[in-house]
Amino acid sequence: METIHFKTVDPVSQELLRYASRKGMCLNWERYEKQQPQDGFLRLGLSCPYGCMQGPCRIDPFGRGAQNGICGLDRDGMVAALLLRLALKGALETAAEYPGACDAKIVWSAPLASRAAAALQQAGGDSVSHADILESALLLSRPSATPEALVRQAIRLGLLNIGLREQRRADAAARDVCVGYGLLAGEAIRIGVTGRIPRAIIETLLKETAGLNHPEVRLVSLGDWIPAGEEFLPIACTTGEAETVLSSGILNLILAGDGTDPGILALCGKLNLTVVSHAKNAEAAEIVKRARGAYDRRVENTFTPDTAMIGKGRVSLAATEVEAFLKGRSRIALLGGADTLFQSLGHLPVELAKALRGEDHDVASWGDAALWMMKQDLSVGILDAEDGPLTAVRVLAETGRLPALKGICFTGLRNAREFTFALGLAALGLKVLVATPLPLWGSEKVRTKLRENLTAAGGVLTHFDHPAQADEILDGLLRS
Numbered sequence: 269m270e271t272i273h274f275k276t277v278d279p280v281s282q283e284l285l286r287y288a289s290r291k292g293m294c295l296n297w298e299r300y301e302k303q304q305p306q307d308g309f310l311r312l313g314l315s316c317p318y319g320c321m322q323g324p325c326r327i328d329p330f331g332r333g334a335q336n337g338i339c340g341l342d343r344d345g346m347v348a349a350l351l352l353r354l355a356l357k358g359a360l361e362t363a364a365e366y367p368g369a370c371d372a373k374i375v376w377s378a379p380l381a382s383r384a385a386a387a388l389q390q391a392g393g394d395s396v397s398h399a400d401i402l403e404s405a406l407l408l409s410r411p412s413a414t415p416e417a418l419v420r421q422a423i424r425l426g427l428l429n430i431g432l433r434e435q436r437r438a439d440a441a442a443r444d445v446c447v448g449y450g451l452l453a454g455e456a457i458r459i460g461v462t463g464r465i466p467r468a469i470i471e472t473l474l475k476e477t478a479g480l481n482h483p484e485v486r487l488v489s490l491g492d493w494i495p496a497g498e499e500f501l502p503i504a505c506t507t508g509e510a511e512t513v514l515s516s517g518i519l520n521l522i523l524a525g526d527g528t529d530p531g532i533l534a535l536c537g538k539l540n541l542t543v544v545s546h547a548k549n550a551e552a553a554e555i556v557k558r559a560r561g562a563y564d565r566r567v568e569n570t571f572t573p574d575t576a577m578i579g580k581g582r583v584s585l586a587a588t589e590v591e592a593f594l595k596g597r598s599r600i601a602l603l604g605g606a607d608t609l610f611q612s613l614g615h616l617p618v619e620l621a622k623a624l625r626g627e628d629h630d631v632a633s634w635g636d637a638a639l640w641m642m643k644q645d646l647s648v649g650i651l652d653a654e655d656g657p658l659t660a661v662r663v664l665a666e667t668g669r670l671p672a673l674k675g676i677c678f679t680g681l682r683n684a685r686e687f688t689f690a691l692g693l694a695a696l697g698l699k700v701l702v703a704t705p706l707p708l709w710g711s712e713k714v715r716t717k718l719r720e721n722l723t724a725a726g727g728v729l730t731h732f733d734h735p736a737q738a739d740e741i742l743d744g745l746l747r748s
């Protein structure tokens with residue numbers, strides 16, 4: 269536990285982790301440690317992604333063992349196929365998030381149209397559509413295409429990811445958001461909300477709990493950005509801290525939506541914490557009744573957060589608000605993304621934001637990274653957790669101010685969709701950095717082809733074979 273600062277920069281989280289350790293609770297950090305070292309073949313892209321039934325085949329990165337799969341596939345083909353498979357998964361996830369956009373032809377907004385056209389020309393063809401998803405699936409049915417073709421197709425899917433987001437340009441008003449353990453302070457029945465919960469359920473629950481007192485009933489998110497009325501639901505912690513908060517015993521009930529990690533559900537089981545799945549269509553009154561019952565049966569917990577531990581922000585959702593924030597700024601860095609256990613939670617977002625501001629950059633952020641910055645009272649712009657970076661790029665392009673954008677850094681990637689988003693932004697000719705290692709280091713040829721393709725469109729995708737340190741990211745943003 270003397271290495272606790274390697275897990276999180278938040279002293280309260282550190283104390284909660286010590287408490288969980290004393291109680292013998294196994295949280296995400298213990299599972300992470302037991303997974304080390306993670307699969308080195310897959311990490312390098314040298315574990316075959318084709319899913320053929322003759323495998324799985326792997327290629328020895330040091331040249332001492334197998335250099336080809338059973339079918340003869342070599343390292344370049346394997347790494348390029350893994351890149352395409354990641355991009356395909358990301359495109360499918362994006363298509364599922366924006367179902368309406370899949371039926372229509374991709375129409376680019378005026379500020380991005382010329383960039384998209386130039387990028388698509390480099391990537392073969394003047395348009396991109398969901399037919400590219402099917403084409404990619406065919407390419408991954410059996411090794412036959414060259415690494416060059418696979419890399420090009422991955423870039424097309426990156427552009428499709430952006431194109432699908434372009435079809436859903438929201439113009440919602442700005443929303444306030446608050447974050448921090450202080451939201452759990454005082455006497456209250458506390459319902460933790462995690463995963464994707466339909467907005468209607470949250471609105472109904474808020475109506476049901478409004479005006480309930482002695483004690484009040486409080487809904488808090490465990491890291492997800494959930495619209496609630498004119499604001500976001502208050503966020504008690506970042507996604508990486510969700511299990512830490514659960515282990516404190518301060519919550520009385522969990523409302524779990526799609527995408528809730530199995531580890532969260534298992535921990536709730538061990539803690540005898542009531543979980544209501546939104547999929548079961550429980551009535552709001554029933555949820556509140558069950559939370560009250562759990563509150564009445566509660567045992568004393570030792571976690572007594574300070575009401576001062578609350579950070580506040582205002583999320584710019586509409587292009588006009590993003591424009592108002594970015595107006596007049598001469599050096600802008602977009603810095604955001606999900607928590608990752610590869611790094612001490614909060615370390616990269618906070619250190620990078622401070623360093624960039626010290627170098628006269630204005631910072632706008634999204635996702636868990638933005639929550640860490642708010643927790644530390646850093647003055648940054650807050651963007652929509654999903655499409656915020658793209659909205660900012662569109663606004664800057666429209667006003668001819670893209671040169672002010674010095675880079676877009678993903679401090680963590682949660683899934684293939686976020687990776688494909690990063691790839692698509694680089695394909696649009698932007699400078700993108702990813703702190704999470706990408707599985708491309710098994711083939712220099714694939715990395716070179718990817719770099720050449722992106723450079724031809726004016727873009728850069730900087731990535732590492734290890735979790736990137738703050739100075740490496742800063743070098744990429746400020747000095748290259």
Ligand code: SF4
Pocket residue numbers: 316317318319320321322323324325336337338339340341410411
């Ligand atoms: S596609 Fe080739 S390399 Fe991949 S698992 Fe099948 S036989 Fe092995």
